[in-house]
Amino acid sequence: MKSLRKKKVLSLIGALVFVFLFLQRGSISSFARDRYEDLQLFAQVLNLVQQYYVEEVPTKKLIYGGIKGMLKELDPHTNFLPPEVFKEFRSETRGEFGGLGIEITIKKGVLTIISPIEDAPAWKAGLKAGDKIVAINGESTKGMTLEEASQKMKGKSGTKVTLSIYRDGFDKPKDFVIKRGVVKLKSVKATDLGDGYLYVRLTGFMAKTNRELERVLEKHEKKYKAIKGLIIDLRRNPGGLLDQAVKISDMFLDKGIIVSTKGRKEKQKDVRKARKPGSRLGFPIIVLIDEYSASASEILAGALQDNKRALIMGKRSFGKGSVQSIIKLNDGSALKLTVARYYTPSGRSIQAEGIQPDVEVDSLDPKVFAKAKKHRRVRREKDMRGHLLGEKE
Numbered sequence: 001m002k003s004l005r006k007k008k009v010l011s012l013i014g015a016l017v018f019v020f021l022f023l024q025r026g027s028i029s030s031f032a033r034d035r036y037e038d039l040q041l042f043a044q045v046l047n048l049v050q051q052y053y054v055e056e057v058p059t060k061k062l063i064y065g066g067i068k069g070m071l072k073e074l075d076p077h078t079n080f081l082p083p084e085v086f087k088e089f090r091s092e093t094r095g096e097f098g099g100l101g102i103e104i105t106i107k108k109g110v111l112t113i114i115s116p117i118e119d120a121p122a123w124k125a126g127l128k129a130g131d132k133i134v135a136i137n138g139e140s141t142k143g144m145t146l147e148e149a150s151q152k153m154k155g156k157s158g159t160k161v162t163l164s165i166y167r168d169g170f171d172k173p174k175d176f177v178i179k180r181g182v183v184k185l186k187s188v189k190a191t192d193l194g195d196g197y198l199y200v201r202l203t204g205f206m207a208k209t210n211r212e213l214e215r216v217l218e219k220h221e222k223k224y225k226a227i228k229g230l231i232i233d234l235r236r237n238p239g240g241l242l243d244q245a246v247k248i249s250d251m252f253l254d255k256g257i258i259v260s261t262k263g264r265k266e267k268q269k270d271v272r273k274a275r276k277p278g279s280r281l282g283f284p285i286i287v288l289i290d291e292y293s294a295s296a297s298e299i300l301a302g303a304l305q306d307n308k309r310a311l312i313m314g315k316r317s318f319g320k321g322s323v324q325s326i327i328k329l330n331d332g333s334a335l336k337l338t339v340a341r342y343y344t345p346s347g348r349s350i351q352a353e354g355i356q357p358d359v360e361v362d363s364l365d366p367k368v369f370a371k372a373k374k375h376r377r378v379r380r381e382k383d384m385r386g387h388l389l390g391e392k393e
Helices: 002-024 030-052 059-071 083-093 121-125 146-153 209-224 242-251 296-306 366-373
Strands: 079-081 096-099 102-107 110-116 132-136 160-166 174-179 181-184 188-194 197-202 229-233 257-262 270-273 285-289 311-314 322-328 334-343
Touching: 030 059, 059 079, 079 083, 079 146, 083 146, 083 334, 102 146, 110 121, 121 174, 132 146, 146 160, 188 209, 197 209, 209 242, 242 257, 242 296, 257 296, 285 296, 296 311
Parallel strands: 197 229, 229 285, 285 311
Antiparallel strands: 079 334, 096 181, 102 110, 110 132, 132 160, 160 174, 188 197, 257 270, 257 334, 322 334
């Protein structure tokens, strides 16, 4: 069986070599010749490992390892997803998955937490945005890809994982033992501020976030007849699905560009524009961002800022302005490939730049902010029994 598999792989490589040799008979470019030579080198190494390595190694393991090694030469958001990882990735975008509930990135070569998801195991354990994960279960994270680290942190609900965390103020890394759980994402959290004013916190951009937000807005409009003012809190929101950022931006715009993406070639440019039907206009919007607002959060903030629809407050955002496409492969695995950059309506690149707020504000004490946004019932003249009716009553 193993011999047959080996023959199939060598046959495949042989076929590729044949194609390039065939092309060489015609007018082949130097680029194609270079690629052929590189493939020939890869085939040679693979063949030597299979014949002479001290132990027998599954061919697929070698192929997967070669792919991962190739992608490490690119940006940290480009990754190979083996079948089991791809399956988990798809469950995450649907809004429910098992694990710790943190969004991670690689910052200056170090695995760093962008944001812990509220009410998830990592959040309850005390992990914070900006924490550096230096080891997972005692294994150093140096050199790990994002997908490899994510895979190691996931596991059966109820089992534990130890993360070694370095944080500003720590003399040395501190171990956090966290119990894994099923993370159910509630991406929209709302607080009625009274008198038609509404506070909405978006924790992520999942498959149904726009519908959840629509329901919240409709409920508020039904209660107060109209929205007088809206606060959209995107702080510590690591992003999510591009189409959700576009749909939510479109809720508050009736015209203009929302976002554009530009790939390596001119024909790969894509422009998303607002449509008038269903737009909610005529009330002020404040958007809160911080240094951990990333990706889809930055698209929403940039669209509302450039179209003069909202005032952006807080700190300069994270600056994750690249587009990834998920390409499913024949064996159930997938390639997550960076294919383009995001640009705001005015043409600003988000990548490594972020969104600069209109009003810069230092981080607020979460407890003070939570206390401030709690709606307190205030008795007014109209609440008094037998009050003199106003002209609009």
